[in-house]
Amino acid sequence: METTLVENLPEVTALGVIIKAIIILAVISALAGFGTYIERKVLAFMQRRLGPMHVGPFGLLQIAADGIKLFTKEDIVPQNANKLIFKIAPAITAATAFIALSSVPVFPDFTIPEMVFGVTIPLVGGVFVPSIASDINIGILFVLGMMAAGLYGPLLAGMSQANKWGIIGSARTAVQFLSYEVVTGLSILAPIMIVGSLSFVDFNNAQAGGIGSWLIWQQPVAFVLFLIAGFAETNRTPFDLLEHEAEVVSGYATEYSGMRWGMFFIGEYANMITVAIIASIVFLGGYDSSYELGWLMIILKISFFFFLMLWVRAAWPHVRPDQLMWLCWKVLMPIAVINIVVTGIVIMV
Amino acid sequence: MSLEQFKNRTVGTQVYKTLDLGETPKSGMDRFKQVVKRTFSLELFVGLWVTIREMGNALFGGNMHTVKYPFEKLPISPRYRAIHDMLRLLESGHYRCIGCGLCEKICISNCISMDTRYDENQRKEVSEYTINFGRCIFCGYCAEVCPELAIVHGGRYENASEQRAGFSIFEDMLTPIDKLNLQQEYDGFGAVTPNADENIKKTPLAY
Amino acid sequence: MYEIVAFYLFSALTIGLFSVTVMSSNLLYAMTSLAAGMVLISGFFFLLGADFLGAVQLIVYVGAVMALYSFAMMFFDATRDIKEKNTNDALVFLLGGMSALMLVLMFSAPIFSENVQALYPMTEGVGNAQDVGMVLFTKYLIPFEVAALMLLVAMISGIILAGKKMDSSLTEDMDADDEIMIVKDEK
Numbered sequence: 032m033e034t035t036l037v038e039n040l041p042e043v044t045a046l047g048v049i050i051k052a053i054i055i056l057a058v059i060s061a062l063a064g065f066g067t068y069i070e071r072k073v074l075a076f077m078q079r080r081l082g083p084m085h086v087g088p089f090g091l092l093q094i095a096a097d098g099i100k101l102f103t104k105e106d107i108v109p110q111n112a113n114k115l116i117f118k119i120a121p122a123i124t125a126a127t128a129f130i131a132l133s134s135v136p137v138f139p140d141f142t143i144p145e146m147v148f149g150v151t152i153p154l155v156g157g158v159f160v161p162s163i164a165s166d167i168n169i170g171i172l173f174v175l176g177m178m179a180a181g182l183y184g185p186l187l188a189g190m191s192q193a194n195k196w197g198i199i200g201s202a203r204t205a206v207q208f209l210s211y212e213v214v215t216g217l218s219i220l221a222p223i224m225i226v227g228s229l230s231f232v233d234f235n236n237a238q239a240g241g242i243g244s245w246l247i248w249q250q251p252v253a254f255v256l257f258l259i260a261g262f263a264e265t266n267r268t269p270f271d272l273l274e275h276e277a278e279v280v281s282g283y284a285t286e287y288s289g290m291r292w293g294m295f296f297i298g299e300y301a302n303m304i305t306v307a308i309i310a311s312i313v314f315l316g317g318y319d320s321s322y323e324l325g326w327l328m329i330i331l332k333i334s335f336f337f338f339l340m341l342w343v344r345a346a347w348p349h350v351r352p353d354q355l356m357w358l359c360w361k362v363l364m365p366i367a368v369i370n371i372v373v374t375g376i377v378i379m380v
Numbered sequence: 381m382s383l384e385q386f387k388n389r390t391v392g393t394q395v396y397k398t399l400d401l402g403e404t405p406k407s408g409m410d411r412f413k414q415v416v417k418r419t420f421s422l423e424l425f426v427g428l429w430v431t432i433r434e435m436g437n438a439l440f441g442g443n444m445h446t447v448k449y450p451f452e453k454l455p456i457s458p459r460y461r462a463i464h465d466m467l468r469l470l471e472s473g474h475y476r477c478i479g480c481g482l483c484e485k486i487c488i489s490n491c492i493s494m495d496t497r498y499d500e501n502q503r504k505e506v507s508e509y510t511i512n513f514g515r516c517i518f519c520g521y522c523a524e525v526c527p528e529l530a531i532v533h534g535g536r537y538e539n540a541s542e543q544r545a546g547f548s549i550f551e552d553m554l555t556p557i558d559k560l561n562l563q564q565e566y567d568g569f570g571a572v573t574p575n576a577d578e579n580i581k582k583t584p585l586a587y
Numbered sequence: 588m589y590e591i592v593a594f595y596l597f598s599a600l601t602i603g604l605f606s607v608t609v610m611s612s613n614l615l616y617a618m619t620s621l622a623a624g625m626v627l628i629s630g631f632f633f634l635l636g637a638d639f640l641g642a643v644q645l646i647v648y649v650g651a652v653m654a655l656y657s658f659a660m661m662f663f664d665a666t667r668d669i670k671e672k673n674t675n676d677a678l679v680f681l682l683g684g685m686s687a688l689m690l691v692l693m694f695s696a697p698i699f700s701e702n703v704q705a706l707y708p709m710t711e712g713v714g715n716a717q718d719v720g721m722v723l724f725t726k727y728l729i730p731f732e733v734a735a736l737m738l739l740v741a742m743i744s745g746i747i748l749a750g751k752k753m754d755s756s757l758t759e760d761m762d763a764d765d766e767i768m769i770v771k772d773e774k
Contacts, residue, residue: 081448167638168638179650183619229716342428343428
């Protein structure tokens with residue numbers, strides 16, 4: 032099925048992949064900045080406030096103001112910190128978040144036109160830009176692995192900064208992310224068993240038959256589990272114990288300032304987008320490349336998940352670390368295992 | 381009449397809600413049941429619904445609570461004790477202060493200083509009148525003691541200026557002569573507020 | 588061309604990082620270079636076209652080194668250098684060198700005897716995961732199951748070791764260990 036689809040497409044060149052990577056970097060970084068604006072606005076509306084209003088129309092230029100602030104702030108490295116690791120840690124978070132995005136379909140594929148308004152485009156004219164920068168057939172596994180590698184950012188940041196809050200933050204990182212990694216993997220295993228592939232494209236094609244064929248109807252439990260684990264892995268509100276201001280000042284980010292802190296931030300928002308993309312493709316049918324609006328649909332789905340994360344932040348309180356572990360090991364993991372067993376039995380029968 | 385009703389007989393309507401928290405689970409099975417009940421009673425979604433409802437109220441119901449402060453201000457109570465105003469006589473437009481010096485005497489933080497002299501008509505006139513707002517504690521004694529209702533507390537509460545003298549010179553506090561028709565009469569320190577009737581509630585008599 | 592450049596890049600980086608792991612007396616440097624080396628090893632799998640194994644390497648070793656980190660966090664101050672107590676440097680050198688030599692000989696033996704050939708070449712038309720699964724569930728079924736059993740034993744013993752005093756809290760004399768109980772007024 033997908034082979035015929037692939038044959039119709041032009042060849043993917045290295046230049047196309049590079050262009051795609053640049054597009055992902057630029058757009059997702061911008062979206063991460065825009066995400067902070069959306070988050071502040073949505074949270075404000077839910078608390079019946081106005082949110083940022085004064086910089087630009089409706090406060091839209093607040094992103095620019097924040098960006099200027101982040102870039103020009105003093106970059107402080109504490110005296111007793113392990114300076115090299117301290118400097119590397121934010122880069123790990125940001126880099127892994129974007130590497131994970133390299134194997135998910137982000138935008139539709141397109142071909143750069145050879146001529147625009149009669150002017151020939153040099154070098155990149157006529158280059159085919161694929162929707163997935165690196166279309167490996169184990170996309171889901173790679174994304175999960177890359178997100179797992181991203182845990183080293185907060186972990187190293189907390190351990191290297193010679194600050195007790197940082198140590199607590201990194202201990203929580205190790206505990207929380209390792210635990211929820213298990214739930215993410217197990218919950219997404221059941222849909223993988225049904226589709227029989229680890230490729231995002233196969234997932235998308237398996238659900239091409241409209242809303243009725245979405246995997247959420249076959250795997251509602253896995254969907255809920257994946258959402259919960261996704262919230263924990265992106266460090267979003269009911270589970271944002273790593274930098275819980277009320278408990279551990281700012282956790283792993285206590286000693287960070289300026290652009291290094293900003294890289295943590297961009298990484299976190301990029302991870303949110305990644306989880307939203309995975310949830311949309313695996314459970315909610317993904318994109319539909321047969322017509323133009325198919326791509327609008329997945330952007331709507333991703334936006335919904337992004338909004339859900341903000342919505343939940345406005346509505347629900349934090350949990351304690353022990354409740355977090357209790358939830359993971361005593362509730363979610365058994366349910367995930369049972370779900371896999373039941374799915375397996377149903378597939379075999 | 382029960383004791384509860386008796387105690388509440390003169391108090392306005394009570395709308396307290398009692399939360400039914402249920403029994404504290406004792407055994408492991410009870411705890412398990414509690415978890416299952418809480419999971420499937422969809423209480424979490426009530427929280428989600430409340431926030432999205434408030435968002436709708438705020439955006440489309442005109443229920444936004446933000447006051448864009450420097451551009452719009454909330455009305456303050458007429459009894460609010462902010463920067464002092466010096467009032468004028470309505471007929472002649474002359475300031476009301478007769479230079480008796482009572483405010484200077486009563487001021488407990490010693491922040492009012494005034495000087496008077498006789499003018500050409502042998503009337504006492506105020507030649508010097510300043511209030512040191514670095515010291516003033518806005519107790520209101522000066523307004524209370526003033527026999528002419530000349531010094532009162534006004535509503536200017538934004539006390540930021542480039543110089544300390546910004547508010548405290550007599551001419552600054554005096555009602556501008558062209559705004560004389562807008563001058564509010566001050567009922568005297570401790571007078572009831574204009575909307576006092578609305579604020580009256582039943583006093584609980586029995587405790 | 589790309590493959591050769593990538594291979595030498597990965598090799599140099601991996602060897603460099605693992606030597607840092609061995610040489611450095613700073614805990615954070617050692618652990619971080621170990622983790623980075625493990626991640627880079629998955630690059631070799633990707634180069635060889637074994638995407639599945641690469642991703643598995645990534646996931647497994649990221650988690651494993653993370654567990655090591657948590658031990659390091661518990662036992663050491665991560666920002667200080669650690670003084671190792673070696674009673675006999677010569678013995679350590681000898682034993683380490685011997686085992687390294689043996690490993691090199693063992694793994695280079697097939698290269699000397701004959702050219703390395705893939706025992707299980709990739710099947711056309713099926714993915715990486717299927718290939719691994721077929722081998723795992725046919726020829727290596729018993730080792731696979733034994734490994735699973737071993738992990739199960741390890742897990743159970745871990746739970747028993749850690750769970751001896753799970754029911755009683757160290758800080759409080761109450762057994763509400765898992766969630767907030769809002770105690771109702773029971774008058």
